[in-house]
Amino acid sequence: MSFTPATRLLAVFTVLLALSGCTAKHQSAFVAPSPSTSPTPSITPTQQPTPTASPKPKSLEWYVAKAPAYEPVQPHPVKLPTNGSPPFWLRVPTQDKVAFITIDDGALARPPAVPDFIRDARIPVTMFLNSPAATEYTPYFKAIEAAGGVVENHTIHHTSLRGKSYAYQRQEICGSADKLEHLFGKRPTLFRPPFGDHDDTTIRAAKDCGAKALFYWTETVDKGIVRYQTPDKRVKAGDVLLMHFRPRLMDDLLAALKAIHAAGLTPALLTDYV
Ligand SMILES: [Zn+2]
Numbered sequence: 001m002s003f004t005p006a007t008r009l010l011a012v013f014t015v016l017l018a019l020s021g022c023t024a025k026h027q028s029a030f031v032a033p034s035p036s037t038s039p040t041p042s043i044t045p046t047q048q049p050t051p052t053a054s055p056k057p058k059s060l061e062w063y064v065a066k067a068p069a070y071e072p073v074q075p076h077p078v079k080l081p082t083n084g085s086p087p088f089w090l091r092v093p094t095q096d097k098v099a100f101i102t103i104d105d106g107a108l109a110r111p112p113a114v115p116d117f118i119r120d121a122r123i124p125v126t127m128f129l130n131s132p133a134a135t136e137y138t139p140y141f142k143a144i145e146a147a148g149g150v151v152e153n154h155t156i157h158h159t160s161l162r163g164k165s166y167a168y169q170r171q172e173i174c175g176s177a178d179k180l181e182h183l184f185g186k187r188p189t190l191f192r193p194p195f196g197d198h199d200d201t202t203i204r205a206a207k208d209c210g211a212k213a214l215f216y217w218t219e220t221v222d223k224g225i226v227r228y229q230t231p232d233k234r235v236k237a238g239d240v241l242l243m244h245f246r247p248r249l250m251d252d253l254l255a256a257l258k259a260i261h262a263a264g265l266t267p268a269l270l271t272d273y274v
Pocket of ligand 1: 158195
């Protein structure tokens, strides 16, 4: 058996690494490339990963495999206030071990694998859409609807409603509800005011446009990270998680599912409770 000078050098390096107690991770950087790519063994650490490299795009199958499995909970619909005025809720007043995933807006980004992910991983989602985005990208939102998602109302122009006239607020809420009903064949019954901004006029206008309840949120999810509004950093029964149609919605959905699962809860549809 003969050694080339480079091979001998590699052997010396390996011994030195072993003596210095280097970790396997560091040694791997010195592994010679396969003969098919380079016939000459090299000691140049070209394969060392750079810490700033972004993660490779992951497949739909990867996301579905990572999504926690769950058994749907038999829903117990909540009682609405008897005064006829729709409530504004941060979380749904339920004792069921469920939390709610909501996705807002619709104009910014619509990752193509999301409808398949929602179908394959059986993720119950409520979409609060702005009607122009729903109009422009109807097939995308219908695909999510076909996968089990529900379309609800988030105004036409995504402006803050607080302090605006009844006529203005009614036009923003009813105008969007009319359009969504036309597009999807079902009038929205839930409403989320943009930014959560609202006043008594918003409640009145929402009621007159057919809303049974208005929603804020308890957690937000962005870039695959769940942000909590309470220090114990745990999803609670009835919590409403907010994310948006943004480029990393796949990661946001997965992060929400994991957080809900870690809290011993199950994702559920708002319309099964309200
Ligand atoms: Zn919004």
